[in-house]
Amino acid sequence: MSAKKIYFTPGPSQTYFTFEEHLKHAMRDQIASISHRGKEFEQVFRTASEHLREIAQLPSDYHVFFTASATEVWERSLQNCVQQSSFHLVNGSFSKRYCDISGTLGLKNHSAQAAVGSCVAVDGLSIPEEAELIAITHNETSTGATQPLSDVALLREAYPDKLIALDIVSSFPYVDVDYSQVDMAYFSVQKCFGLPAGLGVWFVNEKCIERSRALNAAGKSTGSYHSLTSLLEKSKKNQTPETPNILNIYLLGKVAGDMLEKGIAKIRQETDYKSAVLYHMLEQHENLSPFVKESQYRSKTTIVGQIDKGNQDFVDALARKGMVLGRGYGSFKSEHIRIANFPTHSKEQIESLADQLAVGS
Ligand SMILES: *Cc1c(COP(=O)(O)O)cnc(C)c1O
Numbered sequence: 001m002s003a004k005k006i007y008f009t010p011g012p013s014q015t016y017f018t019f020e021e022h023l024k025h026a027m028r029d030q031i032a033s034i035s036h037r038g039k040e041f042e043q044v045f046r047t048a049s050e051h052l053r054e055i056a057q058l059p060s061d062y063h064v065f066f067t068a069s070a071t072e073v074w075e076r077s078l079q080n081c082v083q084q085s086s087f088h089l090v091n092g093s094f095s096k097r098y099c100d101i102s103g104t105l106g107l108k109n110h111s112a113q114a115a116v117g118s119c120v121a122v123d124g125l126s127i128p129e130e131a132e133l134i135a136i137t138h139n140e141t142s143t144g145a146t147q148p149l150s151d152v153a154l155l156r157e158a159y160p161d162k163l164i165a166l167d168i169v170s171s172f173p174y175v176d177v178d179y180s181q182v183d184m185a186y187f188s189v190q191k192c193f194g195l196p197a198g199l200g201v202w203f204v205n206e207k208c209i210e211r212s213r214a215l216n217a218a219g220k221s222t223g224s225y226h227s228l229t230s231l232l233e234k235s236k237k238n239q240t241p242e243t244p245n246i247l248n249i250y251l252l253g254k255v256a257g258d259m260l261e262k263g264i265a266k267i268r269q270e271t272d273y274k275s276a277v278l279y280h281m282l283e284q285h286e287n288l289s290p291f292v293k294e295s296q297y298r299s300k301t302t303i304v305g306q307i308d309k310g311n312q313d314f315v316d317a318l319a320r321k322g323m324v325l326g327r328g329y330g331s332f333k334s335e336h337i338r339i340a341n342f343p344t345h346s347k348e349q350i351e352s353l354a355d356q357l358a359v360g361s
Helices: 019-028 037-058 070-079 093-104 149-158 206-217 228-235 247-263 264-284 312-320 346-359
Strands: 064-069 085-090 110-113 133-137 161-165 183-190 199-205 302-305 336-341
Touching: 019 247, 037 064, 037 133, 037 199, 037 247, 064 070, 064 228, 064 264, 070 093, 070 161, 070 183, 070 228, 070 346, 085 093, 093 133, 093 161, 093 199, 133 149, 149 161, 161 199, 161 206, 199 206, 206 228, 247 264, 264 346, 312 346
Parallel strands: 085 110, 085 133, 133 161, 161 183
Antiparallel strands: 064 199, 183 199, 302 336
């Protein structure tokens, strides 16, 4: 067998360092075989949900729902909370996809587009009256640009009656959201939680539930098994409408518990430190530079470096050291390297990666 690699790819990424141990326990306790209608699963659901609530410091009017992915949340959020029109801050491929899905569902999708590697300037941004929901991507994983939370606050203040959906897929639990300023937030577990893909988490407040009920009462379909009302009804019993990814919900509860024990403040501090190491390396480097030029938009959890002569030499050199870099997203495939700076990546691993890149090519 070849030596173990370390994945610095931004999702799927390196598994959380306690993943294997929890997986062993799950197998010992036959978690994959338990009924999703039994007491044992209800406890698994409760643990995951409570640990996530504690990490996020969720207000009491928020619910925690499980979906198949963040992509599913894009569709469900629009089906459940938007009658006619949504507005999207588009900073890259992921935020664009949410906007496109709105169009596919037959809604009118307005957007403001940022230059690549930047973020939409919210100052003076005019959002049409008819838009019912504002979609903001906190960390645009495709480019490494982060929309500052102060922009979320400004939008909330300017548009208090519109719903705000915040994509925290590749920044939670690093991101410290004030949930009174948004109405929903969501993530997938293969990013910062270092778990196998195929599970999304959706934080939703009462206002979204009421909106969904109102749309339903007005005759609009809000979907079937994963409508907000259906998710809510089952979650009250610590259950899900369908047979869910029980194993992953179990693992999420465990990893979230480990993170709480370590301390979210410590995870945030370490993330800041590790990102500073990586940006410092990029700024000093002869052939590499940070792709995001404006420092206020630079992501702490997905660091993107630009290489004009192509990334192959770097990718190969690092692979020989057992380190897997992310390549650029979409049209930047060969010009960028993307480095996940997630909670499982230790200071030592990031320092070692930075050293290797510094001598790399
Ligand atoms: C990965 C990612 C998604 C999509 O997640 P899936 O689990 O593939 O649905 C959405 N938004 C952002 C910012 C992402 O990084």
